[in-house]
Amino acid sequence: MRIVAALGGNALLARGEHPDADVQEANVRRAVAALAPLAARHELVITHGNGPQVGVLALQSASDPRLTTPYPFDVLGAQTQGMIGYWLLQALQNRLPGRQVAAIVNQTLVSATDPAFDRPTKFVGEVYAEAEAHRLAAERGWTVRADGDGWRRVVGSPRPERVVETPLIRGLLGLGAVVVCAGGGGVPVVRDELGELSGVEAVVDKDLTSAVLAESLDADALLVLTDVPAVMRGFGTPDQAAIHRETPAGLRQLDLPAGSMGPKVDAVCRFVERTGGVAAIGALENAVAVLAGTSGTVVTATGRYEGPVRAPEGSP
Numbered sequence: 001m002r003i004v005a006a007l008g009g010n011a012l013l014a015r016g017e018h019p020d021a022d023v024q025e026a027n028v029r030r031a032v033a034a035l036a037p038l039a040a041r042h043e044l045v046i047t048h049g050n051g052p053q054v055g056v057l058a059l060q061s062a063s064d065p066r067l068t069t070p071y072p073f074d075v076l077g078a079q080t081q082g083m084i085g086y087w088l089l090q091a092l093q094n095r096l097p098g099r100q101v102a103a104i105v106n107q108t109l110v111s112a113t114d115p116a117f118d119r120p121t122k123f124v125g126e127v128y129a130e131a132e133a134h135r136l137a138a139e140r141g142w143t144v145r146a147d148g149d150g151w152r153r154v155v156g157s158p159r160p161e162r163v164v165e166t167p168l169i170r171g172l173l174g175l176g177a178v179v180v181c182a183g184g185g186g187v188p189v190v191r192d193e194l195g196e197l198s199g200v201e202a203v204v205d206k207d208l209t210s211a212v213l214a215e216s217l218d219a220d221a222l223l224v225l226t227d228v229p230a231v232m233r234g235f236g237t238p239d240q241a242a243i244h245r246e247t248p249a250g251l252r253q254l255d256l257p258a259g260s261m262g263p264k265v266d267a268v269c270r271f272v273e274r275t276g277g278v279a280a281i282g283a284l285e286n287a288v289a290v291l292a293g294t295s296g297t298v299v300t301a302t303g304r305y306e307g308p309v310r311a312p313e314g315s316p
Contacts, residue, residue, distance in 0.1 A: 001220040001308055002043040002173070003291070006210035006267075007031060008226035009049025009184075011284040012084065015127060015148075015227075019056045025087050032091040034225075034287045039096055039178050045169065045217065046088060047210045050080040050184030054203065055125020055153060062140055073155060074187050074199030081105045081183035088180045100177040107164040107197060108186030108204045108212075114158035122157035122203045123147050123260065147260070156202045157263075158188060160209040164197070166216045173217070185209040207267035215274055221308070222271045223291060224264045225284040231256075231265060231297040244296075247303040248273050268299045276301055 012027050013019055038044050054076050061070040071079075085103030092101045120143045128136065133144040133151030142153045163169070163186055172179045185204030189197045207224050214222040230242040233254065243251075248269035256262040268279035282289075282296020289295035291308055298305045 002045075002217060003038060003221045003223060004045045004047065004210050004214035004217065004219045005035060005038065005223045005225055005287065006207050007046065007048040007284060008224075009051040009053065009206075010227045011225060012048065013052040015150075019052060019126070024053075024084075025091075028084070028087040029091050031284055032088065032095050034285050036092070036095045037288050038291065039092070039099065043173050045173065045179045045181065045213070045219070046092075047182040047206055047213070048084055048088065048180070048184070049206045050077065050084060051122075051124045051203075052126065053080045053084060054184060058125060058153075072199065073201045073203055074189070077184045077187045077203065078105055081187070084183055085180050092178055092180070096178070100175065101180070102172050102177045103180040104165060104168065104172075106182045106186040107189045108182065108209050109161045109164055109197075110158035110188050110190060110200065110202070110204060111161065112190040112200070114156075116158045117156040117200075117202065120154040120156045121145075122155050122205060123152045124155055124203055125153045127152055157185075157205050158200075158202055160185065160204050160212045163209065163213045163216065164189070166213065169213070170217055182206065182209050182213055205263040205267075207264045208270070211267040211271040211279075214271055214277075219275075220277055221291065222268060222277065222279040223287065224268060224279070224281045225287055225290065226264070226281070227283065228261075228281075229283045229286070229296065231261065231281050235261075242297070245293075245298055245300075245303050245305060247301065248299060250303065251297075251299060272299050272301055278305060 057076045089103040127150035130151050137144045144151050145154050185206040188200050188202045188204045232240045234240040251265050271279045280290045280296045280298045286295040293305045293307050
C-alpha cells in the first residue's frame, strides 16, 4: 500500500514536556519505532506537525534584540521542517539500515484571499496559564484562545490547495525511498499574477495538507497519528465513547473543536470522500494496529473495514 502518515506535533512533544532537543529526539525515536513496521511493508510518506516547535522559535525570534523584526511564520515553518526532518531522517536511517530516506522542505500553495487570515484558529507554541497568555498577547500582539486546560497562541490557517513539490515526492517514492515532507503543513505560499511564489504569515494545518498530498499521490491510506486513541462521540461528557468505524457523513455530524480534532476529522473525511480510500485517526504508538483496524477510528465510504488489502500469493 501507499500510505501517508501524519504525525501530530504533540506526539513529538507531549504537553508539559520541556522543548529541549534531547527530549524531542527521544520522542522522535519512539515515533519511528512505531512507524518502522509500516515502512518495512509499504510505501510510506511521513508528514508532521510543528505547533510546539514553531512556537518556541517564534518566541526566541521575538525576544532577540538583534532583530529589527521577528522572523515571519513562513520562515519559522521552514526552520522547523529542517529541524524535525533531520531528526526523523536520522532515526529512520538508523532503524531501517539500507533503506533510502529523504527529508525535504515543502511549500504549500494557499489562496491570498482565504478568509482564515482574518479568523485565526491554529494553535501554535507552548501552553500557558490564562493570565500569562493574556499578558503575552498584550505585549506581543498575539491572539490567544483556550486549549483544554491551558491557553495558547492562535494564528491564521488557510486551507491548502496543493503541495508544490508533489512531483518530486512522487519521484522519490518511485525510487523506493521513505519520504519525510510537508512538515507543519508546509511553508504557506501564494502565487502572484506573474506566477511567482512568496511566503505568507500563517500556519497551514498539517492534517489537511496531508489529505491534499495523499490524494495527489494516489495514496491508499491516510493515517492521522496523534496523542489520543480515537475520535470520541460525546467528548468530555459522562457518556463519551470511542468511535471505531464511521463514514465521512457520520463524522461530519460531530461537534468538534476547530483548532484540534476538527481539522483531523475534516482531513480524513476529505480524503475518503474524494478518493474512496481508507483513513484513520489514532495513537501514534498504535500505528500498525490503526492500519489493521484494531485501534483508532477508521473512516471509509461504507463505514466497514477489514484491514489492509493483501497482495495475492505469488505476486511480487
